[in-house]
Amino acid sequence: MSEVFTKSMARNIYFGGSVFFFLLFLALTYDTNRDLPNRDNRGAINEQVSLGKRVWEENNCIGCHTLLGEGAYFAPELGNVYTRFGNSTDAIVGFIKSRPAEGIPGRRSMPQFNLSDEELEAVAAFLKYSSEINTANWPPNVQG
Amino acid sequence: MQYQSQAVAKPYFIAAIGLFVGQILFGLIMGLQYVMGDFLFPEIPFNVARMVHTNLLIVWLLFGFMGAAYFLVPEEAERELHSPKLALALFWIFLIAGALTILGYLLVPYAGLAKMTGNHLLPTMGREFLEQPTITKLGIVVVALGFLYNIGVTILAGRKTVVNLVLLTGLVGLAVFFLFAFYNPENLVKDKFYWWWVVHLWVEGVWELILGSILAFVLLKVTGVDREVIEKWLYVIIAMALITGVIGTGHHFYWIGAPEYWQWWGSIFSAMEPIPFFMMTVFAFNMVNRRRREHPNQAAVLWALGTAVMAFLGAGVWGFLHTLAPVNYYTHGTQITAAHGHMAFYGAYVMIVLTIISYAMPILRGQKAGNRSAQVLEMWSFWFMTVSMVFITLFLTGAGILQVWMQRYSDAPMAFMVVQEKIELFYWMREVAGLVFLIGLIMYVWSFFVKGDERVVASAATA
Numbered sequence: 001m002s003e004v005f006t007k008s009m010a011r012n013i014y015f016g017g018s019v020f021f022f023l024l025f026l027a028l029t030y031d032t033n034r035d036l037p038n039r040d041n042r043g044a045i046n047e048q049v050s051l052g053k054r055v056w057e058e059n060n061c062i063g064c065h066t067l068l069g070e071g072a073y074f075a076p077e078l079g080n081v082y083t084r085f086g087n088s089t090d091a092i093v094g095f096i097k098s099r100p101a102e103g104i105p106g107r108r109s110m111p112q113f114n115l116s117d118e119e120l121e122a123v124a125a126f127l128k129y130s131s132e133i134n135t136a137n138w139p140p141n142v143q144g
Numbered sequence: 145m146q147y148q149s150q151a152v153a154k155p156y157f158i159a160a161i162g163l164f165v166g167q168i169l170f171g172l173i174m175g176l177q178y179v180m181g182d183f184l185f186p187e188i189p190f191n192v193a194r195m196v197h198t199n200l201l202i203v204w205l206l207f208g209f210m211g212a213a214y215f216l217v218p219e220e221a222e223r224e225l226h227s228p229k230l231a232l233a234l235f236w237i238f239l240i241a242g243a244l245t246i247l248g249y250l251l252v253p254y255a256g257l258a259k260m261t262g263n264h265l266l267p268t269m270g271r272e273f274l275e276q277p278t279i280t281k282l283g284i285v286v287v288a289l290g291f292l293y294n295i296g297v298t299i300l301a302g303r304k305t306v307v308n309l310v311l312l313t314g315l316v317g318l319a320v321f322f323l324f325a326f327y328n329p330e331n332l333v334k335d336k337f338y339w340w341w342v343v344h345l346w347v348e349g350v351w352e353l354i355l356g357s358i359l360a361f362v363l364l365k366v367t368g369v370d371r372e373v374i375e376k377w378l379y380v381i382i383a384m385a386l387i388t389g390v391i392g393t394g395h396h397f398y399w400i401g402a403p404e405y406w407q408w409w410g411s412i413f414s415a416m417e418p419i420p421f422f423m424m425t426v427f428a429f430n431m432v433n434r435r436r437r438e439h440p441n442q443a444a445v446l447w448a449l450g451t452a453v454m455a456f457l458g459a460g461v462w463g464f465l466h467t468l469a470p471v472n473y474y475t476h477g478t479q480i481t482a483a484h485g486h487m488a489f490y491g492a493y494v495m496i497v498l499t500i501i502s503y504a505m506p507i508l509r510g511q512k513a514g515n516r517s518a519q520v521l522e523m524w525s526f527w528f529m530t531v532s533m534v535f536i537t538l539f540l541t542g543a544g545i546l547q548v549w550m551q552r553y554s555d556a557p558m559a560f561m562v563v564q565e566k567i568e569l570f571y572w573m574r575e576v577a578g579l580v581f582l583i584g585l586i587m588y589v590w591s592f593f594v595k596g597d598e599r600v601v602a603s604a605a606t607a
Contacts, residue, residue, distance in 0.1 A: 007376040036331075036402070058259075070477060101186065142557070143560060
């Protein structure tokens with residue numbers, strides 16, 4: 001780089017630039033938090049949904065599935081599984097419950113997690129809540 | 145070695161390489177599970193293998209960063225490390241805590257691990273990359289604080305170079321943003337929003353400061369180019385990294401329930417994220433071309449150039465491929481993401497750690513550079529690992545394009561598992577490329593044990 005552009009100029013761009021854009025990021029975060037109540041379906045969060053999120057986390061569901069497109073890419077997207085399963089929490093419960101403990105020969109299979117009925121209902125309620133978050137029309141279709 | 149205390153870097157580097165081997169073995173298990181769904185089921189289900197694969201990566205990179213800091217900070221500060229004993233104690237704490245966590249993943253069902261470690265007291269588990277039990281996370285904070293204290297005191301009491309100050313800023317940022325791992329609200333949108341404050345602000349933010357400073361240090365040593373020039377480059381690169389990368393976080397906020405203006409902020413700023421990586425490539429080649437000495441460690445020079453190129457390709461180009469919101473609408477959460485993740489992590493962070501190990505390890509073992517045969521083998525391992533990673537990325541990209549087409553874009557979208565079976569061939573080819581990577585890694589490890597004529601290198605060094 002030329003001699004006209006000095007190290008202290010470079011340093012000032014670094015300090016000034018990073019402070020400015022970090023402050024802008026904080027401002028956008030503040031604005032996002034003001035707007036979230038209109039989008040994040042928080043009205044649907046009750047004790048059951050909250051328990052469902054815990055069940056989701058404590059069985060590491062994200063280790064195979066995506067949720068709103070984030071997670072692992074080994075198993076289907078679950079942000080819209082409620083709609084894919086015909087708007088039915090019973091279908092979700094039935095699916096999780098019926099996984100064979102020893103798997104399916106030659107194929108990918110979801111483990112049998114031996115969840116209680118309360119946990120099964122809760123995780124289904126959590127997935128219903130997730131499907132009703134305003135995600136700017138993502139995913140593009142019901143297949144996720 | 146200019147300072148005795150630099151020696152504490154050695155166990156960190158050895159641990160890093162050992163965990164790297166483990167990471168790759170679990171990667172191969174997962175790759176096989178993609179095509180043989182029942183492989184090791186139900187003993188090691190995919191989610192467990194993936195947790196081990198990604199967590200080992202994070203832990204060994206952290207070992208590498210810490211080893212790098214213990215090696216280069218004393219040399220830059222021109223004084224001994226504040227407390228080598230503390231550094232060694234933290235090494236064992238981190239290694240044992242890490243090993244216990246990995247064993248926990250493998251031996252106990254995850255829900256049982258959550259119960260055993262009292263996850264209900266402060267639930268932080270079960271989120272991608274942050275699967276560690278809360279107690280492990282607290283341990284990471286303790287280790288990070290002790291490490292920062294040790295490094296910080298050394299830097300502030302010694303010569304304050306730009307390399308040291310940028311490295312310290314990056315490491316402090318790493319620790320600060322990790323604290324968001326403890327924030328896990330029941331509101332999924334907020335959970336995801338702040339989860340990225342750890343993940344994105346690490347890998348597309350403060351880690352780039354760590355990457356830049358390690359690269360600058362190695363280039364300084366192997367090229368002998370004027371410090372002023374290198375420091376100026378370093379400032380410009382990290383300035384661009386933060387100017388583009390912080391608001392660039394927005395490319396993760398498109399579809400998780402955040403306001404839609406993030407599609408604009410995220411697209412525009414993350415489209416500029418390749419700039420600092422491109423500058424890094426220009427920087428590395430420029431410095432090597434303008435070198436004032438022929439450093440005997442040619443392998444380290446190769447890694448330094450390689451990391452600059454591969455970081456640009458993996459993080460820059462493959463990141464740009466799917467970062468614009470209208471594209472990401474179709475590619476979000478597909479094999480395209482996996483392709484980018486593999487080459488970006490390898491190019492930017494794996495390779496920079498291997499660069500500093502390549503430069504520092506011979507010195508830690510009492511030579512200026514490895515003998516000729518060892519270096520030749522190490523350079524072969526570079527090409528095996530790097531080329532196979534390019535192929536892993538290309539095969540995953542192929543899989544991803546087909547997946548997007550069949551599952552997302554077509555008029556008659558097909559179900560996820562139907563599509564997975566149709567793109568199986570690409571997963572097989574990825575697995576083969578993964579095996580070649582393993583061969584490269586074995587060669588890499590082997591290169592540390594190759595004996596040769598040490599005197600040739602020694603005389604070349606004085607020439």
